[in-house]
Amino acid sequence: MGMTITEKILAKHSGGASVSPGENIWIDVDVLMTHDVCGPPAFAIFKKQFGEHAKVWDPEKVVIIPDHYIFTADKHANRNVQLLRDIVAEQKLPHFYDVGTERYKGVCHVALPEEGWTRPGEVLFGTDSHTCTAGAFGQFATGVGNTDAAFILGTGKIWVKVPETMRFVIDGEIPPYLMGKDLILQIIGDICVDGAAYRTMEFAGTAIEAMSMEERMTLCNMVIEAGGKNGVIAADATTEAFVQARTNAGYEIFHNDQDAGFHSVYHYQAEDLQPMVARPHSPDNKAGVRELKDVKVNRAYIGSCTGGKFSDFLAAAEILKDHPVKMDTFVVPATTEVSNQLRETNINGRSLWQIFEDAGAQIGQPSCAACLGGPDDTFGRLNADEVCVSTTNRNFPGRMGSKSAQVYLASPYTVAATAATGRMTDPREFFA
Amino acid sequence: METIKQGKVFVLGDDIDTDQIIPAAHLVYSLDHPDEKRKYGEFALSGVPIDKSGLPDGNIPFVASGQSESPYAIIVAGKNFGCGSSREHAPAALQIAGVQAVVAPTYARIFYRNAVDGGFVIPVESQASLVEHFQTGDKAEINLTDYFIRNQRTGETFPVKKLGQVENIIEAGGIFAYARQAGMIGE
Numbered sequence: 001m002g003m004t005i006t007e008k009i010l011a012k013h014s015g016g017a018s019v020s021p022g023e024n025i026w027i028d029v030d031v032l033m034t035h036d037v038c039g040p041p042a043f044a045i046f047k048k049q050f051g052e053h054a055k056v057w058d059p060e061k062v063v064i065i066p067d068h069y070i071f072t073a074d075k076h077a078n079r080n081v082q083l084l085r086d087i088v089a090e091q092k093l094p095h096f097y098d099v100g101t102e103r104y105k106g107v108c109h110v111a112l113p114e115e116g117w118t119r120p121g122e123v124l125f126g127t128d129s130h131t132c133t134a135g136a137f138g139q140f141a142t143g144v145g146n147t148d149a150a151f152i153l154g155t156g157k158i159w160v161k162v163p164e165t166m167r168f169v170i171d172g173e174i175p176p177y178l179m180g181k182d183l184i185l186q187i188i189g190d191i192c193v194d195g196a197a198y199r200t201m202e203f204a205g206t207a208i209e210a211m212s213m214e215e216r217m218t219l220c221n222m223v224i225e226a227g228g229k230n231g232v233i234a235a236d237a238t239t240e241a242f243v244q245a246r247t248n249a250g251y252e253i254f255h256n257d258q259d260a261g262f263h264s265v266y267h268y269q270a271e272d273l274q275p276m277v278a279r280p281h282s283p284d285n286k287a288g289v290r291e292l293k294d295v296k297v298n299r300a301y302i303g304s305c306t307g308g309k310f311s312d313f314l315a316a317a318e319i320l321k322d323h324p325v326k327m328d329t330f331v332v333p334a335t336t337e338v339s340n341q342l343r344e345t346n347i348n349g350r351s352l353w354q355i356f357e358d359a360g361a362q363i364g365q366p367s368c369a370a371c372l373g374g375p376d377d378t379f380g381r382l383n384a385d386e387v388c389v390s391t392t393n394r395n396f397p398g399r400m401g402s403k404s405a406q407v408y409l410a411s412p413y414t415v416a417a418t419a420a421t422g423r424m425t426d427p428r429e430f431f432a
Numbered sequence: 433m434e435t436i437k438q439g440k441v442f443v444l445g446d447d448i449d450t451d452q453i454i455p456a457a458h459l460v461y462s463l464d465h466p467d468e469k470r471k472y473g474e475f476a477l478s479g480v481p482i483d484k485s486g487l488p489d490g491n492i493p494f495v496a497s498g499q500s501e502s503p504y505a506i507i508v509a510g511k512n513f514g515c516g517s518s519r520e521h522a523p524a525a526l527q528i529a530g531v532q533a534v535v536a537p538t539y540a541r542i543f544y545r546n547a548v549d550g551g552f553v554i555p556v557e558s559q560a561s562l563v564e565h566f567q568t569g570d571k572a573e574i575n576l577t578d579y580f581i582r583n584q585r586t587g588e589t590f591p592v593k594k595l596g597q598v599e600n601i602i603e604a605g606g607i608f609a610y611a612r613q614a615g616m617i618g619e
Contacts, residue, residue: 024597038519041463049608050617069460076460076468129518129542145520145546146463151607155617159607161597193447194512198541227515229541282447372456372517394516396449398479401457 002257004165005232006200009140009254013123021164021261029061030122032152035108036066038127038145040083045150056091057156063095063117064088065108070099070367074375106335106366109133109221109305113213114337116247120235121254125152129224130305130393136216137243138235138253143224163229164263166196169205172270177431179315180211180218181307181391181411185276186268188226189286197227199263202256207270208233213242214311221306222393225283275426277389278409281397289414292424297408299388300325300419301380301400303332303364304371307391307412310341316416317352319430320359323420329361330380332369339366361419373401382407389418433603437532437554437574439505441566441583442494443487444480446510450543452479453514453522463524472521473500476529486568495529502529506574508566508581509536513555514543523552533574535581535592537561548598551606556581557593565590 003011003018011019013027034042047054056062064084069077081099088096097105105111109130112118120138124131127149134141152158168187201223208216220231235253243251277292279285302308302316313333333339342352356363370380371392382388382405390400395407413427458475461468477485477494486492495502513536514522523546533554547555556574571584582589595602604610611617
């Protein structure tokens, strides 16, 4: 039988000609990414296991992007960033995007593509569950814990079980009010939070082929919310244009064989889909936004690796340019590059930054911020019983701070529309 | 590896995610520094809404206020235990609180892997959800030679799955010990 994209990438990195789902194999790692929360404990395990004077397997393949707890007075959080600096100095690691320097980026999953670290055909591991975002570039990318990361740091290798692939074919033309976020919330709602456990989620079809890289990233970003091991989209001209603009490194594009085997195949028609939310307290608790028009909301949040990319803010600004917000609204660009784009991109003579300020939103500094709660002083954190509509990825109890808060996950269009009205609002009300 | 685990059971529902196992605000603490490490025990499962904490009745804290060790050595939970983030602090927090094994019908992939590769807790897979068959505070025995869990209050016995391909890693105590035994990395 033929192989899928994921099987081909894993076969190549295992040194073998072919692999089959269910097989446990050892593979070579192209890039290991870590951040301020998991970097220090991963390196602590690395030293404990390989020795106080051990060196990482390849400094060129280790990427360190502090992003989680950056703009906080929490002394332990600040200590962890300092620990990263100490490690980088000692190991002479060249790819460190340090806080307070010109290299600082922000959210790792958006920073990795910007800096050319996401390349078709490669294997990327990261100490963060949303590492699966990079599958949008036609590569194998997944999250691991500190121990596995330490093993990779010492050896450049790790074991994986070859996943079966679930294929999601989305055909047709995506309506102007619909975003990748609506598609993935629909899919997770259909298959549930464990519907893709241990498997690959591959996205294909004419709607996907027409998508920008950022929208593809939104799809792959949330495969972990369905339990997926990795998401993948075959690299094409859109992918190549993005990658070539960011790196001179080589890459290899893989496609499914004609006779590749899939666990299952799902079909969607883009025109039939509608703006979706995930209600509290689970990413699969789906509902059409129109079903929830009586739900009052008092907090809006636009940010994170899922919904803090430039196109996410462009979408929100399309609505907020004419409508002030009616609730506390927090805008957190994922990276410094996105932040700069907000200042440099104009709609009718006003920058996006100005549009958000004029609408009454508060704009924070690039980082993960309140997506995962964090220390008490985190920008935008839910500290009481707020009802929040958010472009982020997870809404289990307490995810954005307080266990008493309720989080509705939605697209940037829906979050902006809701911020402008005070109740859950389908963005089609603004697309007359 | 000891093949029989005994202890008091703490019962949880479906889809217990890593933010409920150890809320993200606490991830700032070191897992090596003894005083900070205790905090992971103190805050283990503190993110579970209190009415869902310790089923069937709920309202039972997993760790008493101000303590860092739990009286419960076995967690019986519903499907997809450990979903969410990749934080290894989650299985570590359970171990620090004194948990030896979790028994659930299914696990989220990264949690399962972290539990095994880090040698923190044994993720035992039950054939079906056992949430209805245990009450928080029951005493139980897990037998990993004959693959069952017994509720010592009711006398009921339920089969659990063999550990399968990861048994060697669990047996060795984690991926590093396993790789050394297999000659993959040096002593």
